[in-house]
Ligand SMILES: Nc1nc2c(c(=O)[nH]1)N[C@H]1C(S)=C(S)[C@@H](COP(=O)(O)OP(=O)(O)OC[C@H]3O[C@@H](n4cnc5c(=O)[nH]c(N)nc54)[C@H](O)[C@@H]3O)O[C@H]1N2
C-alpha cells in the first residue's frame with residue numbers, strides 16, 4: 001500500500017488540559033454509600049438523562065428482563081432488589097450513556113479537532129452521544145458526516161491494500177457483548193490476523209496468566225453464594241467502595257454470617273472502613289447505623305504484597321510445625337497438588353524482618369492475620385488492579401494461590417480465588433476469543449465450523465500493538481469501544497504510534513481523546529449502547545454477557561436509540577466483514593439478522609455453551625464450567641510455585657507512584673471532578689503524599705509540583721500537580737489515571753503478562 005506519512009500533523013494535544021479547576025480538600029469519608037451516594041446518583045442521572053426518564057431507566061438496571069449495567073462486572077444476586085439493583089457509580093455509568101446531549105455533524109463543524117484536543121477529558125465526555133458516522137480527511141481540520149456504506153467501503157479498501165493482514169490491529173474494550181465479540185474475532189481471523197489486543201491486557205491479564213499456570217483456568221473460582229459461606233475474605237489491591245460498590249453488599253452479608261474481612265491496601269479505602277447499604281431503606285434515608293467492614297487493615301507499602309504473603313505463610317508454617325491445630329490441609333495438598341515441598345522450603349527461608357521492612361506492616365499485625373488464616377479453612381481472596389499492574393504481578397497472584405492451596409481453599413463452598421473484573425463483559429470477550437494468543441483448540445474449532453484456515457501465529461497484545469504502530473509495522477488501527485490513547489501507558493509515545501497509522505477507526509458511544517489523536521485519516525462509527533433497543537431483521541434482539549464469576553446472562557436494552565443513525569456493534573462487524581472479505585463462507589447478513597444464530601455458532605465453537613439459546617433465557621442465566629471450582633485441575637493437579645521478594649529499591653529522592661481511579665470516573669470517562677470518599681473535590685491533577693515526606697522535602701499542602709519519571713534513560717514529565725497530604729505509606733504517592741499515564745514507561749511491564757506497571761512508576765517530585 002501507499003504508506004504516505006502524516007504530512008499535515010494537526011497541532012493536537014494528546015494530554016488532558018492542565019487548567020486547574022479549584023481544588024478543595026476535606027478529611028476522607030469514614031462511611032461509604034448511604035444517603036450521599038443516593039444524592040450523587042440522582043444528581044448525575046437527573047442532569048444527563050432527565051429526572052423522570054432517568055429514574056425509569058435505572059429501574060431496569062440489572063433486572064432479569066433489563067439491561068446489564070455497563071458499570072462493572074460484579075455479579076447480580078439471585079434475588080434482586082426491586083428498588084435498586086444498581087449502585088451510585090452504576091447510575092453514573094447509565095447517566096453517561098443515556099444523556100440527552102448530542103455530538104452531531106453540526107458539533108464537528110463548529111469545533112475543529114485541534115480545538116477539541118485542548119478540552120479536558122471531562123469536557124469531551126460531557127459533550128454527549130455521537131450520532132452519525134464521521135470522517136476526518138487527511139487534509140481536513142474538522143470531522144464531517146459520511147454515509148455508513150462509504151465508511152465501510154473505505155475501511156475495507158484500506159485493509160485490503162495492506163501488504164499483510166498483520167499490519168492491521170483490532171482492539172476491544174470490555175463492554176462488547178458476547179455476540180459482537182464472537183463475530184468480531186471471527187471477522188478478524190477470516191481477514192487473517194490474531195492482532196486482537198484488548199483492555200484485559202492492561203487489566204487482569206496478570207490474573208489470567210497466574211491462574212491458568214497454577215489452577216488450569218484463567219478465571220476466578222468462586223460464585224457470589226460462596227461469600228455467604230466464607231470464614232475469611234481477604235481484599236487486596238482493590239477499592240470496591242468506588243469501583244465495585246455492590247461488592248460491599250456481599251461483604252456486609254458475609255460479615256453478618258460471621259466472616260472476618262482483611263483489607264490489604266496502601267490506602268484506607270472508604271467502604272471497607274464502614275458502609276451503609278443504599279439498597280436497604282435505612283441506607284437510603286441515612287440511618288446512623290453503619291458497619292465497619294474490615295476486621296484487619298494492613299496498610300501495605302506499594303508492591304509490599306509479596307512480603308506480606310511470604311511473612312504470613314512463614315508464620316502459618318511455624319504454627320503448623322508446632323502441631324496442635326490443623327493449619328495446612330495435607331489431605332488436599334496430597335491429593336490435588338504438586339510442588340508443595342519446594343514451596344515450603346522457600347517459605348521456611350523467609351526473613352521476617354526483611355518482610356516487615358519491605359511491607360511496612362508490623363509483626364503483631366502479620367501475626368494476627370496469620371493466626372486468623374490458620375484457624376479458618378474457608379478463605380476467599382479478592383483482588384484487582386493493586387495486584388495486577390506490577391512487574392511481579394503474576395508472582396504475587398501465584399503466591400495468593402499458594403496461600404489458598406495450603407488451606408485447601410480451592411473448589412469448596414465458601415473458598416477460592418476472586419479476581420474482581422473491571423469492564424462489564426471483559427471476561428466474556430476473552431471467552432469469545434478476543435485474545436491475541438488463542439488456544440489451538442479454539443482455532444481448530446473455528447476452522448471446523450466456519451470452513452477457513454485461521455492464522456496460527458500469535459498476534460500483538462496492547463503494548464506490542466503500540467510498538468508496532470510506532471515502528472511503522474502496522475498501519476490500520478480499529479477499536480471496538482474504549483479509549484486506546486488515554487487508557488494505554490506512555491501517552492506521548494502512544495500518540496505518535498497512532499499518528500503513524502494510515503487509518504484509525506473508533507466504534508464509540510461518546511467522544512474521547514482517541515478521536516482526536518488519529519492516523520492520516522480517521523473514522524468514528526457511532527453505536528448503540530447497552531440501554532438501547534436493538535432491532536434487526538428478525539425483530540428485537542438481546543445480547544449476552546459473562547460476569548466476573550462466570551455467569552452468562554442476557555442484557556436487553558429498552559430505550560429509543562440516541563440517534564436514528566446508530567448501528568449495533570454486531571451490525572457494524574457484519575458490514576465490515578462484507579466490505580472487506582471477498583471469499584467468506586459466512587453469511588454475515590443472516591447471522592446479524594437474528595442474534596440467536598450467532599449464539600448457535602458460539603455453542604458449536606466454545607465448550608460450556610450447550611443449549612446456549614435456551615439457557616441464556618433462564619432468569620438467572622447459567623454458570624460456565626470451571627475446572628478450579630470443580631477441582632478438575634489439568635492432569636489432576638494444581639501447582640505450588642516459588643517466588644522471590646522483589647527488590648523495590650529507591651534512590652534518595654525517588655517515590656513509588658500508583659495511578660488509581662477517583663470516585664467520579666469510569667476509566668477514561670470522567671463523570672465529575674470529585675473524589676468524595678477521599679475528600680478531594682473539584683480537581684483531578686493532584687498527587688496524594690505522606691505528610692512526613694512532605695515535611696522532609698519541604699513541600700506544602702496544595703503546592704504545585706512537577707512529576708518526573710526516568711526509566712532506562714528516558715525522562716518523562718507530567719507538569720503541574722497539586723499536592724494533597726494523605727494517609728499513604730512513606731515514599732508512596734498516588735495520582736489519577738489517565739492524567740498520569742504520560743509517566744508510565746511503555747517498556748515497564750509485568751513479567752509474562754506484559755501488563756503496564758500502572759501501579760508502580762518510580763518518580764521524583766520537583767517542587
Ligand atoms: N466507578 C468505577 N467503577 C469501575 C471502574 C472505574 O473506573 N470507575 N473501572 C472498572 C475497571 S476496568 C476495573 S479494572 C476495576 C478497577 O478496580 P480497582 O482495582 O479497585 O481500581 P483502582 O483505582 O485501580 O484501585 C486499585 C486499588 O489498589 C490499591 N493499590 C495500588 N497499589 C497497590 C499495591 O501495590 N498493593 C495493594 N495491596 N494495593 C494497591 C489502590 O490503593 C487502590 O485501592 O473497576 C471497574 N469498575
Ligand SMILES: Nc1nc2c(c(=O)[nH]1)N[C@H]1C(S)=C(S)[C@@H](COP(=O)(O)OP(=O)(O)OC[C@H]3O[C@@H](n4cnc5c(=O)[nH]c(N)nc54)[C@H](O)[C@@H]3O)O[C@H]1N2
Pocket residue numbers: 172173174175176199200202203204385422423480481482483484486487488489507508509510511512527528529530569659660661666667668669737738740741744758759
Ligand atoms: N495508568 C493507568 N492506566 C490504566 C489503568 C490504571 O489503573 N492506571 N487501568 C487499565 C484498565 S484496568 C483498563 S480496563 C483500561 C480501560 O481501557 P478502555 O476500555 O480502552 O477505556 P475506557 O475508558 O473504559 O473506554 C471509554 C470509551 O468507551 C466508549 N464506550 C462506552 N460504552 C461503549 C459501548 O457500549 N460500545 C462502544 N463501542 N463503545 C463504548 C466510549 O466512547 C468511551 O469514551 O485502562 C487501563 N489503563
Ligand SMILES: [Mo]
Pocket residue numbers: 199202203204421422423
Ligand atoms: Mo480494567
